[in-house]
Structure formats: C-alpha cells, structure tokens
Amino acid sequence: MSRYQFIQDCTELWPVQVLCQVLGVSCAGYYQWRGRAQPAPVPWQVAAQAAFLRHARRYGTRRLRAKLRAEGHAVGRYALRSWLYRHGLRALSTRPQRPRTTVADPAAVVAENRLLGQPAPTAPDRVWVGDITYLPLVGGRWCYLATWRDACSRRVVGWHLAAQMPTELVLLVLERALTLRQLAPGFIVHADRGSQYTSAACRARVAQAGAVPSFSRPGNPSDNAQAEAGWSTLKTELLPHGTAFASLEEARLEVAHYLDTYFNLDRRHSALS
Known part of the structure; x- marks a missing residue:
C-alpha cells in the first residue's frame, strides 16, 4: 500500500491538500495515481490509517494495536511496525531516536592519538x-x-x-x-x-x-x-x-x-x- 492509498482512505477525515502536505507528496501525483485501478485495501490497514491520522501521530504500535483490536481487527505489533515503516510513518516520541554514527570494532587494530599535546597545525594539509x-x-x-x-x-x-x-x-x-x-x-x-x-x-x-x-x-x-x-x-x-x-x-x-x-x-x- 502506498502513501497515495493512505490519502485516499482518509479523505473523509482530512482534506486531500492537508494529507499530501503531511505525507510529502504532490496533489497532482495523488490525483494521477487515483485515476488508475487500485486493489482493494486490507480492512485493518484502512482502520490503522484512520486511527494514525485521527490521533495526529500520537499512537505508536502498542496503542494502535489496542485500538484496532477494540474495533475487531486481529493484528500484531510486528505487522503494524512493518506497515508503518513501509509507508514512512513514525509516531511522535518524547525521546528522539537518532542513529549512531560511531560503532567501534573491538577487534580492529588502531593507532594512538597523535594530536594529543601537539600544537595546532599552522599550514594546510598537515x-x-x-x-x-x-x-x-x-x-x-x-x-x-x-x-x-x-x-x-x-x-x-x-x-x-x-x-x-x-x-x-x-x-x-x-x-x-x-x-x-x-x-x-x-x-x-x-x-x-x-x-x-x-x-x-x-x-x-x-x-x-x-x-x-x-x-x-x-x-x-x-x-x-x-x-x-x-x-x-x-x-x-x-x-x-x-x-x-x-x-x-x-x-x-x-x-x-x-x-x-x-x-x-x-x-x-x-x-x-
């Protein structure tokens, strides 16, 4: 399911222009996509889309699963997590998840820090x-x-x-x-x-x-x-x-x-x- 499908399933709740802006797609692209034949959406995904937008990204997989099960949709957190990831959707978090850029290899052979105690270089390319x-x-x-x-x-x-x-x-x-x-x-x-x-x-x-x-x-x-x-x-x-x-x-x-x-x-x- 694409972001365009997400927009189509939620147009009763939100204007198309707002949905396109939130999901980072163009309105022209959405309408062009809508003109093509699309497969029928999975019911739990339609419900998940509506809940995710209705609660303004405040619901993560735990709350989304509880919401969907209360509505009669048997879906697990893994399926929800995969679905959110495929569509580039991320719930709000009080602790931003940032990637680690320094992951050391404990088996690697490394050199000493040759800059310790040394004056700053006074010429380029030193x-x-x-x-x-x-x-x-x-x-x-x-x-x-x-x-x-x-x-x-x-x-x-x-x-x-x-x-x-x-x-x-x-x-x-x-x-x-x-x-x-x-x-x-x-x-x-x-x-x-x-x-x-x-x-x-x-x-x-x-x-x-x-x-x-x-x-x-x-x-x-x-x-x-x-x-x-x-x-x-x-x-x-x-x-x-x-x-x-x-x-x-x-x-x-x-x-x-x-x-x-x-x-x-x-x-x-x-x-x-």
Missing part, C-alpha cells in the same frame, strides 16, 4: 580530521554525511552524502580529497574509532597515501571535537526549526551548495577569527 554525521529525511528516515576537514584552514576537503554509512562511504570521500590535494608524505589523518575508519581497507588506503593514522582514545569523544565542530550549525542553518529534507537528492543539492559555496569560501570560522 592534519585532516574525519567524521560522519546524520541528516534527517521526511518520514523518519536518515542519510549520512561523511567529511574530511583540514585542521588548519577548517575547510572541508572532501564530502559525500549517502543513505547508509559503510566503509565505502569514508573511502570515497578520502579518495576525492586525495585527488584534489597535493600532499607531502607524513601528514596526519585523524578520526574516531568507528569501524569505517579502523577497517583494514581504510587503513590500507591511508598507508598507501603516505599518511600517518591517528585515532581518538576510547571513551573520549572530545578527541575528535574538531571534526565534529560545525555539525550543529550546519543542521540549524540548513534545517531550521527541526525540518527535514524531502529526499536524498534534495539533501545532496543543499549540502553541496552549503559546503562548497558557503562554508568553504564565504563563512568565517570562529576558530580563525
């Missing part, structure tokens, strides 16, 4: 710091922004945005940065202990580039503070008032303009003031 952050998409989804940032100039020397955050995401960004910069052997590449950075593939590419690896100490997120600096500002300026990007493609366009045109070329960084 130290790069890497990090991954998440950005929200409509429907409770996420995308992941990986960057490498120069510790002296504070410029982002490489970035990419993807729907997942495998090791390949970090490697792609590192490859782009290495292609664009002329680096002397011995420069430091620093990151946290996330499995993407401590992976054999990432460590091998860092060694091939003639760089020296450096990692944050366990349980010390402040060791990678410079890489993480600016994420809250980026999210506030790109997504005011807790909004979300409509799609991954929109997120990439907005982030490209922000980082390549504004952040790197125009924005004054407080550390350099």
